[in-house]
Amino acid sequence: MAAKAKKKAAVIEAPIGERYEELKRMLTERQREIMNEVQGKIRDVRAEGADKDHEVLDPGETSEVDIQEDIEFALIQMKAETLNKINEALARLEEGTYGNCFECGEEIAQPRLRALPFAVRCKDCEEAREMAQQRERIQARRGSASLGFDMRG
Ligand SMILES: [Zn+2]
Structure with missing residues (x-):
C-alpha cells in the first residue's frame, strides 16, 4: 500500500x-x-x-x-x-x-x-447584544406589569 x-x-x-x-x-x-x-x-x-x-x-x-x-x-x-x-x-x-x-x-x-x-x-458579540436587548425588552415589559400589580394595593 x-x-x-x-x-x-x-x-x-x-x-x-x-x-x-x-x-x-x-x-x-x-x-x-x-x-x-x-x-x-x-x-x-x-x-x-x-x-x-x-x-x-x-x-x-x-x-x-x-x-x-x-x-x-x-x-x-x-x-x-x-x-x-x-x-x-x-x-x-x-x-x-x-x-x-x-x-x-x-x-x-x-x-x-x-x-x-x-x-x-463579530457574529458572537452581535448575537450576545441582540439577546441582551431582547432580555431588556422582556424585563421592561415585566417591570411595567409588576408596576401595575403594585398599584392595585
Ligand atoms: Zn466580538
Missing part, C-alpha cells in the same frame, strides 16, 4: 497582509460597482431630461416621470451614502481598525464582512 501524504490541516492562519489585501479588494470592488451604477443612473436621468425637452407630455405622464426621477434621485443619494461608508471603511483599513469587532477586538470573519461590509461587531 503506497503511503500517501496525510491531508494537511484545513485551517491555515492567514497572514495579516493577505487579509488586508482581501478586504481592500472587497471594498474597492464594491466601490467601483456602486460608482458605475451611480454614473449609469446619472446618465439615464440626463437622457430622460433631454428627451423631455423635445417631447410634449400629458400632465399625467409628466408627473409620472417626475416621480420616477425622484426615485432615481433617492437611489443615487443612497448609493452616494454607501460610497461614503466604503471610503470610511477603506480609511479604517489603512489605520488597521477595519474588520475588527468593537466589543472584543477579534477579527470579524471575512464572509460576514462580505455580506455586511459595515459590520462593527
Whole structure:
C-alpha cells in the first residue's frame, strides 16, 4: 500500500497582509460597482431630461416621470451614502481598525464582512447584544406589569 501524504490541516492562519489585501479588494470592488451604477443612473436621468425637452407630455405622464426621477434621485443619494461608508471603511483599513469587532477586538470573519461590509461587531458579540436587548425588552415589559400589580394595593 503506497503511503500517501496525510491531508494537511484545513485551517491555515492567514497572514495579516493577505487579509488586508482581501478586504481592500472587497471594498474597492464594491466601490467601483456602486460608482458605475451611480454614473449609469446619472446618465439615464440626463437622457430622460433631454428627451423631455423635445417631447410634449400629458400632465399625467409628466408627473409620472417626475416621480420616477425622484426615485432615481433617492437611489443615487443612497448609493452616494454607501460610497461614503466604503471610503470610511477603506480609511479604517489603512489605520488597521477595519474588520475588527468593537466589543472584543477579534477579527470579524471575512464572509460576514462580505455580506455586511459595515459590520462593527463579530457574529458572537452581535448575537450576545441582540439577546441582551431582547432580555431588556422582556424585563421592561415585566417591570411595567409588576408596576401595575403594585398599584392595585
Ligand atoms: Zn466580538
